[in-house]
Amino acid sequence: MALRHAILAGLLEGEASGYDLAKIFDSSVANFWMATPQQLYRELDRMAGDGLVAARVVRQERRPDKRLFTLTDAGRRALHDFTAAPPRPGAMRDELLVQLQAVDVGDADAVRRSVAERADASRARLARYERLRAVLLNGRDEDEHLARAERIGPYLTLLGGIAYEEANIRWAERVLDVLRRRSSSRT
Numbered sequence: 133m134a135l136r137h138a139i140l141a142g143l144l145e146g147e148a149s150g151y152d153l154a155k156i157f158d159s160s161v162a163n164f165w166m167a168t169p170q171q172l173y174r175e176l177d178r179m180a181g182d183g184l185v186a187a188r189v190v191r192q193e194r195r196p197d198k199r200l201f202t203l204t205d206a207g208r209r210a211l212h213d214f215t216a217a218p219p220r221p222g223a224m225r226d227e228l229l230v231q232l233q234a235v236d237v238g239d240a241d242a243v244r245r246s247v248a249e250r251a252d253a254s255r256a257r258l259a260r261y262e263r264l265r266a267v268l269l270n271g272r273d274e275d276e277h278l279a280r281a282e283r284i285g286p287y288l289t290l291l292g293g294i295a296y297e298e299a300n301i302r303w304a305e306r307v308l309d310v311l312r313r314r315s316s317s318r319t
Contacts, residue, residue, distance in 0.1 A: 135175045136184065138165040140203060140211040143185065144283065147202045150176055176201055184210055232307065244311050251304035258297040265290055 142148065142156045153176070154169045167175075176199075179185045184207035187199045203211075228246055235243045268287050269277050278284055 135165070135167055135171060136179055137211065137214045138167065139172065139175055139179065140184065140207050140214075141285070143201060143203045143207070144211075144285070147200045149198045149200050151198070153201070179207070182206075235311070240311060240315065244308060247304050247307050247311075251301055251308070254297040254300040254304065258294060258301070261290055261294050261297065265294070 138157070139153060142153050145156060148156065150169065150173045153172050157165070157167055157172070176185065176187070180187050180201070183204055185201045186204050187201050190198050190200055192198060228243075228250060231238065231243050231246060265287075268281075268290065272280070277287065281287065
């Protein structure tokens with residue numbers, strides 16, 4: 133998936149500055165696509181040049197002017213075409229998994245700490261996702277939200293992020309348990 137598709141999906145929420153998009157990425161899109169603010173701004177410039185987004189400048193007092201971006205009809209068509217094509221298979225590249233693969237000859241204590249840190253980070257993201265879930269539901273139950281919300285895509289991707297972090301936590305706890313048992317049986 134190109135970064136541009138994630139940006140187009142982020143702009144479905146409405147007009148946004150690059151800064152706003154970075155916040156959108158941190159709070160929702162980050163559970164499936166990461167980008168730095170610099171990457172976002174570069175891609176927004178390319179997308180504006182390609183006619184996928186329109187930009188307008190908003191003058192501000194005591195602050196630099198900001199550009200607000202909106203989807204164009206061409207951007208909506210590009211997003212439609214993207215959703216119509218089958219996705220490419222994802223590839224996992226995870227340095228921690230390589231370290232874990234070598235744990236038998238490596239620094240097992242350091243690997244254990246890294247796995248524990250991964251679990252803690254997943255718990256923190258899961259808590260943030262649950263807070264976002266409550267905001268999206270806005271007092272409704274899930275069935276009501278899914279039946280009546282104007283857009284359900286953000287909620288469905290959030291569910292994917294929640295499931296991903298829950299799986300990370302379960303995996304990390306299992307790995308730590310196995311490493312702990314192996315360590316105690318060798319002493």
